[in-house]
Amino acid sequence: MLHKLNVVAHKYAKEFIPKRYKEIAQDIKLVDDAGHGYDRFGAHKDWVAFSIALNSFLYEKYFRTQSFGVENIPLDGPVILTPNHGGTLPLDGMMLHQDVIRKTGRLPRPIADFFVPKMPLVSMVYSRVGVVSGARGNVNHLLKNGEALVIFPEGLPGISKTYKDRYQLRHWRPGHIELAKKHKAAIVPVAIVGPDDQMPLLAKIESFKTLGAPYLPIPLTPFPLPVKYRIFYGEPVYPHLELGAVSSHFDSVEGLAKFLKAKVQGMIDKGLHERQGVFK
Amino acid sequence: MRNILVTGGTTKVGELLIQLILKDPESKVILALEPGDDCSIQHRNLRKISLDLTKERQVKKVFTSQDAQDLTHIVHLAMHRGESKGFKHHRLNVDSTRSLIILAEEYQVSHFIFRSWAEIYESHSFLPTIVTESHPIDLSSQGSQWLKDRVEADQILCAKMGLSKVKIKILRSSDCLASGCGSQIYSFLDSRLCFTPFGYDPMLNVVSPEDLAHSLFLALDYPNNGVFDIPGLDNIPLSEICYKAGKGYLAIPEPILGALSSVQRLWGDKNFDYKNHRKRFKYGAILSGERARKELGYQPKHGSDWNSLKKELNPR
Numbered sequence: 332m333l334h335k336l337n338v339v340a341h342k343y344a345k346e347f348i349p350k351r352y353k354e355i356a357q358d359i360k361l362v363d364d365a366g367h368g369y370d371r372f373g374a375h376k377d378w379v380a381f382s383i384a385l386n387s388f389l390y391e392k393y394f395r396t397q398s399f400g401v402e403n404i405p406l407d408g409p410v411i412l413t414p415n416h417g418g419t420l421p422l423d424g425m426m427l428h429q430d431v432i433r434k435t436g437r438l439p440r441p442i443a444d445f446f447v448p449k450m451p452l453v454s455m456v457y458s459r460v461g462v463v464s465g466a467r468g469n470v471n472h473l474l475k476n477g478e479a480l481v482i483f484p485e486g487l488p489g490i491s492k493t494y495k496d497r498y499q500l501r502h503w504r505p506g507h508i509e510l511a512k513k514h515k516a517a518i519v520p521v522a523i524v525g526p527d528d529q530m531p532l533l534a535k536i537e538s539f540k541t542l543g544a545p546y547l548p549i550p551l552t553p554f555p556l557p558v559k560y561r562i563f564y565g566e567p568v569y570p571h572l573e574l575g576a577v578s579s580h581f582d583s584v585e586g587l588a589k590f591l592k593a594k595v596q597g598m599i600d601k602g603l604h605e606r607q608g609v610f611k
Numbered sequence: 612m613r614n615i616l617v618t619g620g621t622t623k624v625g626e627l628l629i630q631l632i633l634k635d636p637e638s639k640v641i642l643a644l645e646p647g648d649d650c651s652i653q654h655r656n657l658r659k660i661s662l663d664l665t666k667e668r669q670v671k672k673v674f675t676s677q678d679a680q681d682l683t684h685i686v687h688l689a690m691h692r693g694e695s696k697g698f699k700h701h702r703l704n705v706d707s708t709r710s711l712i713i714l715a716e717e718y719q720v721s722h723f724i725f726r727s728w729a730e731i732y733e734s735h736s737f738l739p740t741i742v743t744e745s746h747p748i749d750l751s752s753q754g755s756q757w758l759k760d761r762v763e764a765d766q767i768l769c770a771k772m773g774l775s776k777v778k779i780k781i782l783r784s785s786d787c788l789a790s791g792c793g794s795q796i797y798s799f800l801d802s803r804l805c806f807t808p809f810g811y812d813p814m815l816n817v818v819s820p821e822d823l824a825h826s827l828f829l830a831l832d833y834p835n836n837g838v839f840d841i842p843g844l845d846n847i848p849l850s851e852i853c854y855k856a857g858k859g860y861l862a863i864p865e866p867i868l869g870a871l872s873s874v875q876r877l878w879g880d881k882n883f884d885y886k887n888h889r890k891r892f893k894y895g896a897i898l899s900g901e902r903a904r905k906e907l908g909y910q911p912k913h914g915s916d917w918n919s920l921k922k923e924l925n926p927r
Binding site: 363364365366367369370371372373445446447448449450451452453454455458463464466467468469472 | 746810
C-alpha cells in the first residue's frame with residue numbers, strides 16, 4: 332500500500348504537478364542521494380514538489396501567507412530558523428517550509444519532536460518532505476552538511492498553548508545555540524503571526540497517547556480557521572561570533588537564548604499591533 | 612607477506628575478499644571450510660581445510676599445523692545466518708569468536724578482523740538516524756538469539772581491544788543483500804510474503820558484496836585497533852527495496868506483525884524474525900561510515916545489483 336502511495340506520489344509529481352512547483356523542487360540540493368532520489372533522512376524531491384502543490388491552496392488562498400525580511404536567510408551554509416510555535420496543528424511549520432522553499436530555493440529541514448517518528452503515516456510523509464527527528468546527532472549531521480534547519484525552541488509546550496496564552500512564548504530551549512556555535516551556523520529569529528488564532532485550543536487530554544500522539548487536543552473549531560499568516564524573518568545572529576567575543580553582550584548560551592526569545596516576542600508583538608484583524 | 616586464515620569464506624563476500632587478497636602474490640590464504648562446504652576459487656596460494664569451528668580442539672589443531680605456523684591475520688566471517696535457535700548456533704556465533712581471539716593471542720597473530728552487524732545498534736525515535744560507532748548497542752532482552760549472539764560476539768572483541776597484542780578490527784556493516792551473507796533483509800525478501808509495518812517506511816542502507824569485501828581488505832593492514840561502521844552506497848526506503856527486489860509486500864498494523872511473523876516462521880520462512888527489526892522497520896538507521904572513510908580510506912563505490920537480486924529471489 333505504501334509502495335502504491337509512493338508510486339502515485341512519484342507519478343503525480345512527474346506528470347500532474349504544475350511546472351512551476353516541479354522546477355522549485357528540482358533546484359533543491361539533496362545530500363547523500365545514492366541514485367534513488369532519497370537522502371539519508373528520507374527526503375525526496377518528488378515528494379517535496381508534491382507537498383508544494385498540495386499545500387499551495389493553504390499557502391496561497393486559505394492562509395494568504397505573506398512574508399517579510401526573507402533576505403535575512405543566508406542562501407547557503409548552515410542556518411537555523413527559530414520561529415514561535417502554536418496553533419494546535421503544526422500548520423505554522425508547513426507554511427514556513429513552503430515559504431522558505433519558494434523564496435530561497437533551500438529545503439528547510441524542520442526538526443520534529445521525538446513523538447513524530449512514532450506516528451504512522453505522519454512520520455513517513457514528514458520524512459519525505461524533509462522533516463527530521465530531533466536527536467542531537469541528526470541536527471549535528473545536518474548542520475555539518477550546511478543545511479537549513481527549522482527548530483521550534485518552544486517545542487511541544489509551544490504548540491499546545493491554550494487560547495488564553497496565545498502568542499506568549501514558552502521557555503526558549505538553548506540547545507540549538509550550542510550547535511549553531513559549533514558549526515558556525517547563523518540563527519534567524521522568525522515570528523509567525525496567525526497560527527495561534529487558527530484553531531483555538533480549549534483543553535487537552537494528557538492521558539490520551541494513542542499512535543504516538545502526546546495528548547488529545549480539544550480545539551474550539553474542528554478545522555483551522557482561514558486566518559492570515561504573516562511571517563517575519565529577523566536579522567541573523569551568529570553565536571560563534573557573539574559568544575566569547577570581548578565586545579559581546581552575552582556571556583552564556585542561556586543569555587543569548589533569552590535575547591533571541593525577546594527578539595521573536597518583539598517581532599510578534601509588532602506584527603500583532605500592525606495587523607488589521609485576524610482574517611485580514 | 613600475509614598468511615591469512617579466513618572463516619566463512621564460501622559466501623559471496625568471502626570469495627571476493629579471497630580474490631582481492633590473492634591478487635598479491637606474496638599473500639597466502641588458509642580457507643576454513645565447514646564440512647560439506649566448497650569454494651570454487653583455485654589458486655596456488657590458497658589452501659582449503661575442513662574445519663568445524665564449533666569444535667575447539669579442531670580449531671586449535673589448525674594453529675599448530677605447519678601451514679599456520681606464520682599466521683599473520685584472521686578474518687572471521689563465519690556466523691550462522693539462520694534465525695534458528697540452539698546451542699550449536701551459539702557455539703559458532705559466539706564461542707568460536709572467543710576461542711579464535713584467544714588462540715590468536717596465544718599464537719601471536721598480528722591482526723584479527725571481524726565482520727559484525729549494523730543490526731546490533733539500537734534504533735528508536737529519540738536516537739539519531741545517522742548511526743556512528745558510539746551509538747547505543749541493543750542490549751534489550753527482546754531480541755532473538757540471532758541478535759544476542761551478534762551483540763555478544765562483537766562485545767567479546769571490544770572487551771579485548773587495547774589489552775591484547777592482537778590488533779582487533781571490528782567492521783559493523785550494513786545489510787549485504789546477497790544470499791548466504793547473513794542479511795536479515797535478504798531473508799525478509801526471501802519470505803513468501805513480506806509484511807511491513809503500516810504507516811512506516813524507514814530509510815535503510817545496504818552494502819554491496821564488493822564494497823564489503825573491499826572494506827575487509829582495507830582493514831587487513833590497518834595498524835591499530837578499531838570499530839568501523841561500513842555503509843553501502845544505497846540509501847533507500849524499505850518499500851523501494853521490496854519493489855527493486857521484485858517482491859510484493861503487505862503493510863500490516865504494527866501490533867499484529869510480530870504474531871504474523873511467528874506464523875510465517877511456523878509456515879517455513881525461518882530465517883527472518885520481525886522481533887529483531889521491530890524498531891528498525893519503524894525508525895530506520897543509516898550508518899555514517901565517517902570513521903571508516905578517514906581511517907581505512909573506505910568509500911562505497913558499488914551499488915547493489917538489483918537485477919541479479921530480483922532474479923535470485925524470483926527464480927520463476
